Structures are given as C-alpha cells and as structure tokens.
Amino acid sequence: MKTITVGEREIRAAVTMGEAIEAVRRGFVDLVGGEFEMPTRTALRDGQFLVMSAHHRSTASAMFKTLSVNFARRPAIAGTVIWSETGRLDQLVADAGAVTALRTGAVVGVATDLLAPPEAGRLTLIGAGGQAPDQVRAVHAVRPLRRLTVVDADARRARALVGTLESELPGVELRTVSDAEAAVRTAEIVCCATNATTPLFPASALPAHVHVNAIGAFRPTMRELPDELLADSTVVVDELDAVLAESGEILHALQAGAVTKDALTELGTALTATAPSPASPAAHGNRTVFKSVGVAVQDWALARLLADKFLP
Template sequence: MKVLTAADVRRTVSMPAAIDAVRQGFLELAAGNFVLPARQIFGDGAVLVMSAYHSPTRTAVVKKIGINLDQVPAIRATVIWTGAGEQLVADGTSITTLRTGAVVGVATDLLAQPDATRLTLIGTGAQAADQVRAVLAVRRIATATITGRKPDRATALAKALATEFPTVTFTPTTSIDDAIATADIICCATSSSIPLFDVAALPQTVHINAIGAFRPTMRELPRDLLATADLVMVDQREAALEECGEIIDALAAGVVQESELLELGTALTTKPKPTGRTVFKSVGVGCQDWSIAKALAEP
C-alpha cells in the first residue's frame, strides 16, 4: 500500500497535469463510465463521504471529508484509491484543493474569453491559491486582484502568489465591487450564505467560477446573475440540484430551468461558444478525486 502526504501529492501532480486529468475524468463521466453514488452527509455537513467507481478499469476512490469552517484549514480529508491489486492512501485535503482548482481550470478554458488577462479572486481560504493557479494555467493573466474580509489575509496571499508567479501583478483589496468591475474572470471561493455582489457590479462580458457554496443554505452568486447569464454550467446536474444553494434557489424562483443547466462533460464533447456573462458552479463530484488519485497511483 502506498501512503502519500500532502507534499507527495503536490510533488507528483502539477496543476496543468491535474487539469488534464480532471478534463479526462469528466469525459469519462459523460461517456457513462462512472458509478457515482450520492454524497453521504453527516452532522449537517460536518462529515462528507464521496465515492466513485470507474467501470472500465474496475478502479475506485473513496474520500472522507471533515469540515469545520471555524478552523484553518476548514477541510481535512483522506482519500483511498483501490486498483488492480494495489491500494493508495493519500492526504485528501491537498487532493481536494487541487482537484477543485483543476475543475475551475477546465471550465475557465471552455468559457472564459481567449484573451482574458484580468482575474479577480474572492476569498482567501485554503481553496483560494489553487483557484489562481488553475486560471493561470489556462489563460495569460497579467493582473490579479485578491479580495477578502480580512485585509491581512488578502495581503499575505497576494504576496505569496506574487512570489510564485512573478510576471503577474497581484493587488489585495477589501472592496469586492471595485475588484470585479473590470475583471475578465472571477473566482469565488468563500463560505458565504448570502450573495457576494450585485449583478449590476459585473462587466457585461465576464466568466465567473463559484466553488465555495456546497450546501443548499449557502450562496455566493446572486439569483439575477443565474437568471440573466448567457450560459450556466455545472459539474453534474444531479449534484447541483441536490447541494447547490444558488441553483436550488434559482430553480425554485423559476428564473432558471433544469434543462438550461449545461453539464461540464457535455460541454467538453460539444464545446459551447460563450458570449457575455458565463457561470460555472461546482459542488464537486467523485470523478474529480478519482482523476487525481489515478494520476498519483499511476504516475
């Protein structure tokens, strides 16, 4: 049995490699090659269990996640991969942030304008840095604005990312409206229960990723954005209808129809031609964890 630490995960799978792996995972999902049981939720979301079985290879992954939004990191997880005569146990926290960043990279590559150069990140928690790394892997970003409730954390994250990406100008701020006013791409990675901004504050052409809200009671995006966006994409329709607060709210209000939600796997097989405002909403599905675990088990 192979046991991998967080450092092992990062050393083995780069962000570009993770994006490629997750892209292939969603193509496999679209082809019907996964069995994805519904996510098990315990203690009002304090503990989650996710699993995925890939039928062609008879490989499977199980992830146990503990969530405490009052601690840092808020997510602590363990991943178990089972293959043909082999088993891998790996730090699931690093896999979760890596695969969540990777799916944003896949979505951004599909929906953001090819000449996008301005990124805004809302949120400074454990998921934040990989959101930036993923977007920078698929677009030539020149400027990135980091905004969060705590100025010191926004400043610290901006400094750390500037060291990692010296050709990009990083600017910390506490004003979300100022940060999104001229953005080409926006990444939301918060635990907010209310929308982070009004739709009127957005540029007419912008791509928005939202990965922070993973419970029906949570919201990052305003209802009006989902109602008026040119395209709304989700990682998996079934998961979004079960867990995504913004999608559940918009459907209940009748401003979005279930048939209008484009699944990521479908978009990869029949690529859309995005215009105006586009949205990618992710709650995370097991094929993402499988994709990263496979890259770790079979480097």
C-alpha cells in the same frame, strides 16, 4: 498487500496543475460517457462530514473519500482519499485536503479554458482561504494572468495569499482590496471561494463580458451568486444531480424562477459537444458561469494520477 500513504508535500511535488487539469478534463468526458458509477455524496451534520465514492468501469478502479469540514480551524478540510483497483493488490491513501484543493482548482481550470474568452487575463478572486491558491494557479495555467485582485474580509489573509503566490506570478499586477463589488467591475474572470450564505456582489456590478467560477458554496444553506446573474448567463454545472441536491445558488434560482433545469449544462456535455451548444465557446453569450459543488470524479482523477506515480 501494501498501503502506500502520501501526504500533502508529496502530492504537491508529484502533480503539476497542468496534469491535474488534464486528468479532471478526461474524467468529466468519461463521466458523460457513462464510464462511472458515482452516487451523490453523503453529507452529515449539514456538510461537516462528507463521504464520496466513484467507480470507473473500464479500469475497474475505485476512489473513496471521507473528510471533515470546519471553517473555524486551519486547515478547514481534513480526511483521506483511498484508491483501489482490481489489478493491483496495493492501495493508495492520500491526504484529502491536498487532493481536494488540487481537484477543485483543476475543474475551474477546465471550465475557464472552455468558457472564458481567449484573451481574458484579469482575475478577481473572492476568498483567500485554503482553496484560493489553486484557484489562481488553475486559471493562470489556462489564461495567463495580467492582473490578480484578491478580496477578503481579512486584509492580512489577502496579503498573505498574494505573498504566497508572488513568486509564481512574475510580471502579474497583484492587488488586495476589501470591496468585492468594486473589485469585479473590471474583471474578465471572477473566482468565488467563500463560505458565504448570501450573494457576494450584485449582477449589475459585473462587466458585460465576464466568466464567473463559483466553488465555495457546497450546501443548500450556502450561496455566493445572485439569481440575476444566473438568469442572464450561460450556466454550466459540474453534475446536475449534485447541484440539484447541494447548490444553494441553483436551488434558490430555481425556486425564484430565474432559471430552469433545462438551462443548466453539465460540464462533460459541454466538453464533448460536437456542434455549438449553449455552453460551447462558439455559442456562449457575454456572461458565463461555472457552478461546482465538487463531485467524486474529480477526486478519482487525482487519485489515479497519484496511483500511477506512487504504486508499483
């Protein structure tokens, strides 16, 4: 038995964003099809330590991820992803920071491809931290961008992110601003990737036609979106049990009576709808929201890609 270890550089070289998006898409289809055993993740010290696992029945494969989260350090996420399957003696151990960023970007790509208007090309990204680059890459992979506006309280960090992405976005208008409310007024797609505990903008600031992704808040104490936006939008979530346990936005909106559980559609359900559903591209209203706290099927999907590439 051998353990193959892959670091961030190897992961980035081996997996394209397009591959990650398709792998995560298939994972969510299998999730709604009952292919996974996937317990709600264990969160210790209010989310500073996380443990996630998923077992895929038909392939007899499993993924286990442990990580620590500390927004005061760089990188904020550190840990390991372990892949194992009964048909192979060898196992894979991968850098959790790189896997998490890729899979979080990938699920936003899946949701944006499903929910955003086909012609959408103006993205406002709020938050220029570790998850930000892959948010942009994923949206660009499914909705080629014409304009990117980056909002961050730290202007230097916003400019650094634009500098990192500039070579990947030829012909795209690139801007950095400090006012989130002003920045979303002309957006067609908004991505929120912050550790905020209060909403980043009022619902009234958004245009009538917009798709919003929110991936930053992953604990009940965190919140990026206002109740009014959730009340006035088609809301798709990664997995219902997960958001009911961990999403500050969803919990706050439920308690305020702004939304009901029945109004929340799981991503896998939306992807597999055979007729127009509340979350289908043909049926959604002027505003759509995708709320993700991150679930283990995403990590499983990326780990399987890596296992196929690195294990004998």
